[in-house]
Amino acid sequence: MTVDLRGKPAVSSETANVAELLATLVGFDTTSVKSNLALIDFVRDYLAGHGIKSTLIPSSDGERASLFATIGPAGDGGIGLSAHSDCVPVEGQNWSADPFVLRERDGKLYGRGTCDMKGFLAAALASVPLFKSRAPKRPVHIIISYDEEIGCLGVRPMIERIGRELPKPAAIIVGEPSGMMVIDAHKRIDSYRTVVTGREAHSSMPQLGVNAIAVAAELIRELDRLGADIASRSNDRRFDPPFSTVMVGVIRGGTAGNIVPKTCSFQWQVRSLPGAAPAEVPRDLTAYAEANLLSRMQQVAPDANIETIAHNTVPAFLAEPNSPAVALALKLSGAETTHTVSYGTEAGLFEQAGCPAVICGPGHVAQAHTADEFVAVAQLDACMAFLARLSDEVGA
C-alpha cells in the first residue's frame, strides 16, 4: 500500500502506528456496495498476527463481510469497539489528490474515510497490542460492519448473532466522528421512494398526457410544506436543527425534451427526533395526493398512479438513563456532559438488541462525506489516549 505522507509526518510516536494503519485502510476502496473483503482480510491477518481469531459474517452474495473478534476472555460482557468499513463515493467530488492515498498536511490526515470512520478503526487496531499486554479481565471486542452508509444494512445480520454465536458486549462504543465528544442520542431516519406514473404524449399536445415530472414537483412542494410544518411544531434544543427534517435527495424522470414524461420518481427521507412519529409524513403526502392530484390525473389516464414505498429505517438512538456505555465513555474521555447528533448510526440497532451503546470517535462530521475529507492527528491522539484508558479499565 502506498503511503504518501509528503515528508515527515507530524504524528507523535504514540500514533505513528495509527497513521500507518490508517494509510492501509484508506488504500482499500470500500465504497458501499463494493467488496470490502480486501480490508477485512487485512484486519483478520493483522489480528491473527497478534494471536486473535476473527469470526467473519459474509453478506448473502459473499462479496462483503462483517468481522467480530475478541481480545481477552471469551464469552459475554466487556466492551465492543464498533466501526463500519465502508465509505461514501468520491464520484463527482473535487478532490485535490487521490482520495485512496493517505496524505498528511498541517497536522491533518486526508483521504476518503479518514474521518468516517477508518480513523477510529485504525486507532482501535493500533491499540490491540496494548489491550493484549494488559491481559484484560473483561474482553474487548472489535466489531466491523459493511454497507453502513446505505442504511446500516451490513451490521444487521451480525447483530442477529450477538448473544447467540457471538458474545454480547456489556457496552459498545460506536466510533463515528463526534470530535471525541460523548453522544447519547441521534435522530431516526426513514427513507422513501415515491413513484409517479402518468401518460406519455407529444410535447405539442400536453393535454393528452399526464406529466409525471410536474406532478412530482407538486408532491415535493408539499413535502417541503410538511417539513416546515413539523419544524414549527417540534423543538428539542438538544438537537441541531432542533426539529425533525424532511429532504428530497434524488429525482429521476423523463426521456426527452419533447415527450410529456410518463414516469418520475424521487427519493426522500425524514429524520425524526427520538420519540417523534415519522409515519405521519408519508401518510400526509398520500392524503394530499388523493385529495389534490390523483383524480385530475386519472381523468386523463385511468391507470395514472402515485405510490410511496418505504425503503429503509435506521432507528433513533437514545441511550437508557444510567447507560453503562455512556458512563464509561464519559469516564474515559473525561467529559462531563453528553451531546446529540443529527446523523444516523448503528448505535440504535445495538441498543435495540440489548447492548448499551454510545457514540464517541475522532474527527468531525463536517469533514465526513466531503471532498478532501480529513481527520486531525490531534483527534487520533485523543482517541488513542481514550483507548489507553480503556485498556486500564478492562485490565483492572
Ligand SMILES: [Zn+2]
Ligand atoms: Zn460513518
